[in-house]
Amino acid sequence: MRALAWHGKHDVRVDTVDDPEIVNPRDAILKVTSTAICGSDLHLYDGFIPTMKSGDILGHEFMGEVVEVGAKSTLKKGQRVVVPFTIACGSCYHCGKQQYSGCDNGNPADNQDIGETLYGHTMSGLFGYSHMTGGYAGGQAEYVRVPFSDVGPIVIPDGIEDDKVLFLSDILPTGWQAAEYAEIEPGDTVAVWGCGPVGLFAVQSAFLMGAARVIAIDHFPHRLELAAKFGAETINFEESATYDSLMQMTGGVGPDAVIDAVGLEAHGAFVDNIVDQIKVSTFLGTDRTHSIRQAILACRKGGRVSMPAVYGGFVDKFPLGAFMEKGLTLKTGQTHVQKYLPGLLAAIMEGKIDTTFLISHRMALEDAPKGYKMFHDEQNTTTKIVLKPDLAKAA
Template structure:
């Protein structure tokens, strides 16, 4: 089969690789009909996630048709399914608490030592996202093996086209959980850093959950306009002192909840020289391999949040961050909630909202490409982020 594989920083290629096979009775093989490039895929593309090996198949947002099943799979051939990016067994301590991304059994034992050293405990398995999370082949391919197929995939009705349901795999439930973690109350003002796909879904989700105001922060004009079209007030951090603006917009109090939808490769902030210097230092450390994360958005979110407020962090972080404002976090009494998304907890509810047209899922798609054109999609998603807001790959399409 054909699949997108990693060959080094900013070097991804579509290669011919072996077809996946059933290994476990709970497995299923899916023929991919749609897959997407996620903002967190760019962390792999930029070479800042460790334990990504040459030849690894990337991609964790995908859906398709069931073509083969193991004896214990609950899926049937011919069904259309969306597959959560989190791989979960459904029966361990974490899964029983519906904390599916923390599954104890999905990351193979031989892979767990790496994450125990980095994080204290082994993390759950993810598709196409390094050997830290299991080394599973991803879905930017013609076919993929889905472990625990009796737990993860959600069967979707034929009347819903791929574009409407594809994002149930990751970014829609991630934006939803980000808003849920913000514990939004009626009348709240919520500030969202980052108007990428997760940030845009966090905007929609926060308003759906009852936020009185949502303020979206970015510097790409088109992405800001998308946020505005969904009901957000917008701030361009290259044109505005964000801290001053947020205080003015909230009567000197600050937002009730803040959402960092940027993560480990954030930009500096033009009106804050100290933040800019810290971000330059973060960038240098990240490039030379002595630091993993750039935390400009996270630092600003902590400083901006009102005393006693809530911090939600759906943005991906991979290691250590210097100059973390722990004092501000503690002295202001902020509550913090974060983590990889417990996708399986939300898919049924969100599928119903899609069917009822209560959540729009297609507006951010800017480009639909063939699988063979995936390297072009990665390059433009990184280099032309204003125009390339979301890239969907369709293996059935002919190359451009």
């Protein structure tokens, strides 16, 4: 089959590789009908996530048709399913608490020591996202093996096109969990750093959860325009000082809740960010954390901080004193996708949530290297790329 493989920093290629096979009785094999390039895939593209190996198949946002099932799979051939990016067994301690991204069994035993060394405990397995998270082949391919297929995938009713439900795999539940973790109360003012896909879904979700005001912060005009269409007020941090603007907009109080949807590759010519970039380039640091620092400083006293953004390693200059003195709370983590799928699918079918607005490009799988470069270099206009394995490559 054809699949997109990682070969190094800024080097991804569509290769011919072996077709996936059933390995465990709970497995299923999918023919991929749609798969997307995620903002967190760019962390792999930029070489920030450790334990990648040349030839690893990328992609954790995908859906498709079931073509083969193991003896213990609950899926049936011919069903269309969306697959969560988190791989969870459904029966361990954490799955019992619906903490699927903390599953003890989704990450193979021979990879678990990596997470334990870096973070104290291993994390769940993830599709197409390094050997630290299991080394699983991803879904930017013609076919993919889905472990624990009796737990993760959700069956899509006939008549609903892929574009409406594809983002159930990751970014929609991630944006929803981000808003849920912000503990939004009716009448709240919520500030969202980053108007990429997760940030835009967090904006939409915050309003659905009762926020009176949502303030979206970015520097890409088109992404700010998309946030404004949902009713968000906007701050372009290249034109206005974010902290000062937030204080003016909230009467000096600050937002009730803040959401960092930027992560370890924060942009901007800020002193702390420039220092972070120097440290990263000289291997003295791993993450650029300007957005979470700024969010903590801007949040009102007694407020809530939600951090869906991806961070990979150790940071310095973290405003721990401000965090403590202001009495803030922080919730973060990979998304417990399985927990949210039924409710979000129902919301899509009822017309309460729109996902298709985000798609800016549809491309053939063979054009995926071009798509990665576009998404990396043209983030104002390239909001989301959906790859279609059945499409012919562009001339």
